[in-house]
Amino acid sequence: MKRIQIRATFLDEVSTDIPHHNWGYEEWDQDFQAMKAIGIDTVVMIRCGLEKFLAYPSELLIKERGAYRPPVDWVEMFLELAGKYGMRFFFGTYVGQRWWGDKRIDFATECALDKRIVAEAWERYGNYPAFQGWYLSKEIATYHAEIVDEFVELGQYCKKISGNLPILISPGMLGRKAWYNNEPEAHDLDFEKHLRDWDMIMGKISGTVDIVAFQDGHLIYEELPQALQINKALADKHGIECWTNSESFDRDMPFRFPPIKWEKLLLKLRAAQSVGVERAITFEFSHFMSPNSMWQSAHGLYKRYQEYLAGKFD
Amino acid sequence: MKRIQIRATFLDEVSTDIPHHNWGYEEWDQDFQAMKAIGIDTVVMIRCGLEKFLAYPSELLIKERGAYRPPVDWVEMFLELAGKYGMRFFFGTYVGQRWWGDKRIDFATECALDKRIVAEAWERYGNYPAFQGWYLSKEIATYHAEIVDEFVELGQYCKKISGNLPILISPGMLGRKAWYNNEPEAHDLDFEKHLRDWDMIMGKISGTVDIVAFQDGHLIYEELPQALQINKALADKHGIECWTNSESFDRDMPFRFPPIKWEKLLLKLRAAQSVGVERAITFEFSHFMSPNSMWQSAHGLYKRYQEYLAGKFD
Amino acid sequence: MKRIQIRATFLDEVSTDIPHHNWGYEEWDQDFQAMKAIGIDTVVMIRCGLEKFLAYPSELLIKERGAYRPPVDWVEMFLELAGKYGMRFFFGTYVGQRWWGDKRIDFATECALDKRIVAEAWERYGNYPAFQGWYLSKEIATYHAEIVDEFVELGQYCKKISGNLPILISPGMLGRKAWYNNEPEAHDLDFEKHLRDWDMIMGKISGTVDIVAFQDGHLIYEELPQALQINKALADKHGIECWTNSESFDRDMPFRFPPIKWEKLLLKLRAAQSVGVERAITFEFSHFMSPNSMWQSAHGLYKRYQEYLAGKFD
Numbered sequence: 001m002k003r004i005q006i007r008a009t010f011l012d013e014v015s016t017d018i019p020h021h022n023w024g025y026e027e028w029d030q031d032f033q034a035m036k037a038i039g040i041d042t043v044v045m046i047r048c049g050l051e052k053f054l055a056y057p058s059e060l061l062i063k064e065r066g067a068y069r070p071p072v073d074w075v076e077m078f079l080e081l082a083g084k085y086g087m088r089f090f091f092g093t094y095v096g097q098r099w100w101g102d103k104r105i106d107f108a109t110e111c112a113l114d115k116r117i118v119a120e121a122w123e124r125y126g127n128y129p130a131f132q133g134w135y136l137s138k139e140i141a142t143y144h145a146e147i148v149d150e151f152v153e154l155g156q157y158c159k160k161i162s163g164n165l166p167i168l169i170s171p172g173m174l175g176r177k178a179w180y181n182n183e184p185e186a187h188d189l190d191f192e193k194h195l196r197d198w199d200m201i202m203g204k205i206s207g208t209v210d211i212v213a214f215q216d217g218h219l220i221y222e223e224l225p226q227a228l229q230i231n232k233a234l235a236d237k238h239g240i241e242c243w244t245n246s247e248s249f250d251r252d253m254p255f256r257f258p259p260i261k262w263e264k265l266l267l268k269l270r271a272a273q274s275v276g277v278e279r280a281i282t283f284e285f286s287h288f289m290s291p292n293s294m295w296q297s298a299h300g301l302y303k304r305y306q307e308y309l310a311g312k313f314d
Numbered sequence: 315m316k317r318i319q320i321r322a323t324f325l326d327e328v329s330t331d332i333p334h335h336n337w338g339y340e341e342w343d344q345d346f347q348a349m350k351a352i353g354i355d356t357v358v359m360i361r362c363g364l365e366k367f368l369a370y371p372s373e374l375l376i377k378e379r380g381a382y383r384p385p386v387d388w389v390e391m392f393l394e395l396a397g398k399y400g401m402r403f404f405f406g407t408y409v410g411q412r413w414w415g416d417k418r419i420d421f422a423t424e425c426a427l428d429k430r431i432v433a434e435a436w437e438r439y440g441n442y443p444a445f446q447g448w449y450l451s452k453e454i455a456t457y458h459a460e461i462v463d464e465f466v467e468l469g470q471y472c473k474k475i476s477g478n479l480p481i482l483i484s485p486g487m488l489g490r491k492a493w494y495n496n497e498p499e500a501h502d503l504d505f506e507k508h509l510r511d512w513d514m515i516m517g518k519i520s521g522t523v524d525i526v527a528f529q530d531g532h533l534i535y536e537e538l539p540q541a542l543q544i545n546k547a548l549a550d551k552h553g554i555e556c557w558t559n560s561e562s563f564d565r566d567m568p569f570r571f572p573p574i575k576w577e578k579l580l581l582k583l584r585a586a587q588s589v590g591v592e593r594a595i596t597f598e599f600s601h602f603m604s605p606n607s608m609w610q611s612a613h614g615l616y617k618r619y620q621e622y623l624a625g626k627f628d
Numbered sequence: 629m630k631r632i633q634i635r636a637t638f639l640d641e642v643s644t645d646i647p648h649h650n651w652g653y654e655e656w657d658q659d660f661q662a663m664k665a666i667g668i669d670t671v672v673m674i675r676c677g678l679e680k681f682l683a684y685p686s687e688l689l690i691k692e693r694g695a696y697r698p699p700v701d702w703v704e705m706f707l708e709l710a711g712k713y714g715m716r717f718f719f720g721t722y723v724g725q726r727w728w729g730d731k732r733i734d735f736a737t738e739c740a741l742d743k744r745i746v747a748e749a750w751e752r753y754g755n756y757p758a759f760q761g762w763y764l765s766k767e768i769a770t771y772h773a774e775i776v777d778e779f780v781e782l783g784q785y786c787k788k789i790s791g792n793l794p795i796l797i798s799p800g801m802l803g804r805k806a807w808y809n810n811e812p813e814a815h816d817l818d819f820e821k822h823l824r825d826w827d828m829i830m831g832k833i834s835g836t837v838d839i840v841a842f843q844d845g846h847l848i849y850e851e852l853p854q855a856l857q858i859n860k861a862l863a864d865k866h867g868i869e870c871w872t873n874s875e876s877f878d879r880d881m882p883f884r885f886p887p888i889k890w891e892k893l894l895l896k897l898r899a900a901q902s903v904g905v906e907r908a909i910t911f912e913f914s915h916f917m918s919p920n921s922m923w924q925s926a927h928g929l930y931k932r933y934q935e936y937l938a939g940k941f942d
Contacts, residue, residue, distance in 0.1 A: 017881060020878070020889035020925060021928050022889065022927075022929045024935070027928065068849070071941050091397050157428045174490065185462045253333050254569075254570040254906050255570055256883055261333075263382070292924060296610060304338065313385050567647050569883040573647065575650065576650045577681065577698060607919065610922035611674050614651055617650070
């Protein structure tokens with residue numbers, strides 16, 4: 001029987017809201033082994049920097065933005081480990097502001113900077129065979145003119161300098177759990193607006209963005225099948241590959257965030273499979289599905305997922 | 315020396331606010347062993363379903379409510395394990411709405427459905443020797459006419475179909491921590507109202523509900539002895555058995571919920587013992603007291619409780 | 629190369645907001661070993677009691693305040709273990725109110741009580757060789773007349789009865805994260821007011837308080853170097869020893885609190901070193917840096933810190 005599989009994971013080393021494992025090379029090597037063992041072939045570094053914290057020693061950001069020189073070059077480490085385990089590595093672009101709802105952001109300046117960082121990174125790491133794609137790290141759930149423009153401009157630039165490597169984005173959906181608001185009065189997804197917005201967005205980014213992987217955790221479970229159907233149909237229409245970002249953390253719990261209940265992950269994977277989606281990425285393996293996670297319930301999730309691969313839940 | 319003991323635990327597999335362990339049969343077997351080792355003889359499944367998530371494949375709820383078919387039949391698993399370890403299993407009734415403060419709930423319809431689910435469950439599992447009781451899963455802290463009526467109607471129905479198996483409820487108390495509100499201005503328990511309400515409630519449920527186990531975590535510690543005294547006296551008056559639900563999670567911490575400090579659990583157990591309560595149930599063993607818990611501080615609590623049994627804290 | 633080191637840690641056994649490990653003597657012994665292995669020579673018990681919960685069986689508080697007799701005498705245990713591992717133990721004074729912003733507090737009465745508790749403790753434990761200092765447990769971030777007065781009065785009393793043992797305080801700084809408020813509109817440190825307030829405070833406590841260790845987690849990282857410079861200069865001016873309280877928990881995460889990212893701790897330690905601070909205390913080793921912590925990410929932090937000591941990050 002055909003089963004949709006989690007073939008990719010984010011790497012969230014410069015994180016916004018996920019507590020840090022404090023792993024060194026050895027622990028990361030072990031975790032890449034665990035990924036490999038369940039069939040993950042692609043790792044996506046979610047961002048190369050967030051404000052002043054960096055995933056590699058970017059001389060540009062250290063000099064121009066006063067960024068902190070990181071104690072480790074995680075980009076180098078991830079590229080080596082991806083190479084060692086035969087995986088593809090996607091490089092996530094820079095996030096200049098944690099709160100980019102901030103009205104004072106000048107997106108043109110940001111985009112210009114983001115391009116120079118991408119150039120610097122390609123200069124430093126482009127020769128690694130595992131460097132196989134780009135991830136545009138800004139997350140939107142609805143139409144946002146400046147960010148959509150940046151997807152095109154920054155994306156085209158990435159493609160140009162790298163010999164057309166594929167580009168991934170992972171948007172949200174504006175459902176009841178989008179802003180961690182799960183009281184009954186929180187609003188559900190406006191399907192019509194979602195369709196209209198993403199038809200427009202995909203129309204613009206088609207030809208630049210190769211893969212779109214919507215986060216599947218913003219919606220109540222009842223809405224997921226219809227939303228995934230819309231996403232898949234739109235992606236097909238615009239010639240974009242459609243993955244699902246099947247989140248492995250639980251958005252229904254009173255603290256942010258523990259690993260998800262296996263039943264829920266299974267439900268979400270099957271919903272994606274039922275509309276023809278063939279690949280899932282997850283946010284993210286190391287904290288929420290890994291036998292090495294700080295959360296012991298992730299160890300259970302790993303075992304259950306292995307049983308799934310072995311056909312136990314067919 | 316006589317020491318009050320934790321002889322029962324809830325099983326919170328379809329949970330509202332406790333992150334899931336993602337255990338399979340093997341891990342659960344191990345956890346039942348750990349329960350048995352400290353003298354637990356009764357396991358109480360807190361609910362057989364919550365909205366669309368189910369603890370067993372209820373064809374009724376799958377068909378009529380669009381519930382999700384669970385990947386595992388936990389009721390069957392728990393009944394087998396309870397049988398294996400010589401424990402009693404209490405079946406928790408269905409929870410149709412997570413937020414049942416919602417004014418739009420039609421309790422008559424809910425109660426009618428709940429009875430049909432109970433019938434379905436008894437039909438499926440009534441032959442397991444470990445099936446030894448019922449748990450009415452709605453939690454109230456004060457008088458609530460419709461829910462008290464349901465306790466009687468649903469409870470009588472459970473007794474009738476099952477040859478009079480015992481029935482348990484586990485109410486709250488409207489103290490300072492009842493709604494996770496531990497600022498100084500939050501109100502303390504209104505002892506008079508508590509006594510008045512529960513005298514009325516117990517008057518109505520007497521003859522149906524056999525055991526009442528108030529949650530002991532809603533109050534500041536200073537109020538607990540007096541509240542427990544009231545509860546025990548009322549239960550005696552109305553011919554109901556009085557346990558204490560000695561919660562093993564900590565309501566005083568900034569995230570919900572870690573395992574409790576042993577000192578606090580000991581304090582609460584002793585407060586119950588001092589008014590003549592002889593049995594405690596806990597919410598719940600597997601996350602908050604178990605050597606298998608995802609929270610390592612639960613492993614410590616297990617060791618301290620073992621020392622307590624051995625007389626170390628006498 | 630000279631590297632600033634963490635030479636001290638708080639012990640947070642009677643805690644306000646850190647979930648309890650539920651360790652017994654054996655587990656604590658193991659943790660003291662782990663402290664010793666990275667060069668910690670001083671342990672500071674953060675408080676001897678909080679409202680009705682106590683770190684030792686204070687007959688005074690049990691009788692006069694209805695405090696609970698603790699199941700274990702942690703003060704005795706810590707003094708024994710500190711002695712065993714050749715460490716100094718600082719005794720933290722009593723905290724009568726969890727919320728001491730409360731206007732109704734009568735500080736004179738509190739201070740009188742605090743002195744009697746200190747006397748009781750010295751009577752009980754003063755003969756332990758490891759009893760080597762006092763920690764005044766009230767935390768202020770700005771000028772607070774009554775508490776500064778108490779620092780002097782209580783501090784002088786501690787010195788008098790104990791043959792002049794050294795006294796430590798660990799204040800906050802009123803920055804963006806001081807009240808767990810990390811939205812962009814939260815206010816940054818007012819450097820001028822901070823300087824003015826602490827010049828005045830140190831003027832008053834000089835000659836009583838021997839060591840001041842500001843908490844380094846209330847500020848955004850950008851502000852830390854300037855704030856530390858002010859603190860060090862003021863301490864030098866007033867003849868007070870200046871440590872840094874380099875917090876090992878992460879204030880940037882959505883739940884309170886996981887272990888900090890190693891990169892951030894390193895950044896903070898280096899900021900302190902750059903202004904001439906030579907010793908760090910941390911809040912606190914056992915939960916956030918220990919190989920025995922309930923948080924597995926603390927195990928990683930311990931390994932990284934060991935690599936730091938070995939020169940890996942020079």
